[in-house]
Amino acid sequence: MSRIAYVNGRYVPHAEASVHIEDRGYQFADGVYEVCEVMGGRLIDEPRHLARLWRSLDELRIRHPMSEAALKVVLRETVRRNRVREGIVYLQVTRGVARRDHYFPAATVAPAVVVTSRSFDRAKNDVGAEAGVKVITVPENRWPRVDIKSVGLLPNVLVKQQAKEAGAKEAWYVDADGHVTEGGSTNAWIVSADGVLITRPAESGILRGITRSTVADMARDLQIRVEERPFTVAEAKAAKEAFMTAATAIVTPIVAIDGAPVGDGRPGKVALELRRRYHEFAHRGEA
Numbered sequence: 001m002s003r004i005a006y007v008n009g010r011y012v013p014h015a016e017a018s019v020h021i022e023d024r025g026y027q028f029a030d031g032v033y034e035v036c037e038v039m040g041g042r043l044i045d046e047p048r049h050l051a052r053l054w055r056s057l058d059e060l061r062i063r064h065p066m067s068e069a070a071l072k073v074v075l076r077e078t079v080r081r082n083r084v085r086e087g088i089v090y091l092q093v094t095r096g097v098a099r100r101d102h103y104f105p106a107a108t109v110a111p112a113v114v115v116t117s118r119s120f121d122r123a124k125n126d127v128g129a130e131a132g133v134k135v136i137t138v139p140e141n142r143w144p145r146v147d148i149k150s151v152g153l154l155p156n157v158l159v160k161q162q163a164k165e166a167g168a169k170e171a172w173y174v175d176a177d178g179h180v181t182e183g184g185s186t187n188a189w190i191v192s193a194d195g196v197l198i199t200r201p202a203e204s205g206i207l208r209g210i211t212r213s214t215v216a217d218m219a220r221d222l223q224i225r226v227e228e229r230p231f232t233v234a235e236a237k238a239a240k241e242a243f244m245t246a247a248t249a250i251v252t253p254i255v256a257i258d259g260a261p262v263g264d265g266r267p268g269k270v271a272l273e274l275r276r277r278y279h280e281f282a283h284r285g286e287a
């Protein structure tokens, strides 16, 4: 079956989908995006993803490309046309197409919208995730507005590649104070010796991950204490467990940091339980 993409008002074959060379996303990374998990053909955590999208656009003063109701139709239609039951939907909005100039284009220039969706072999992904992954640590080198889900991901691309070449899955950024901020495409968590979940507050230095918010709510419902505070690399290495969250990773246990095992070097019980519960919530349509 051929894939379909939504590009500026039209559903087109994926292989032929293209944007103009003067799209400001292409020239300036002047745009934002969202990635939402799809389960049973439904978008998981959709209200939170849309709220974050509007916020990212507002922070960058990019016009909303359409109403929320219209955007929901486009997202569903893209998922439907690609027959995605389990997978992801990707949405990108840029400031539009205009002659290259740093200043914002005229108000008549419409934002450009692209939506794609693809299936994901969740069972295969689960096997990998449940075995746990390794992370390396790298100095934080991104701009301070990482709270905006901008398509400007070059620093993230470079550290993810560095991680891959080091035999790891993710790179954890470490700020000037020695605190872990987040991963190149995930939020970072540890579990203390007494079972408290610790993750950096979303107010500075990280993207407010949607999976992060949902997992924190789920943990609190399970009477697990969640502390939102910065933690150091040393604290993470000495933690009972570590894990990362993202729409594409859900809850993925971390078994080593810079080559040193976390806990007993095997996926932690809390992380695996949260992962299982998250899947349950998503299947029931509650997430």
Ligand SMILES: Cc1ncc(COP(=O)(O)O)c(C=O)c1O
Pocket: 035, 182, 183, 184, 185, 186, 187, 206, 207, 208, 209, 210, 211, 212, 245, 246, 247, 248
């Ligand atoms: C830098 C960064 N942090 C955290 C996340 C996790 O966010 P979410 O749970 O909304 O996928 C992402 C996801 O792309 C990310 O790129």
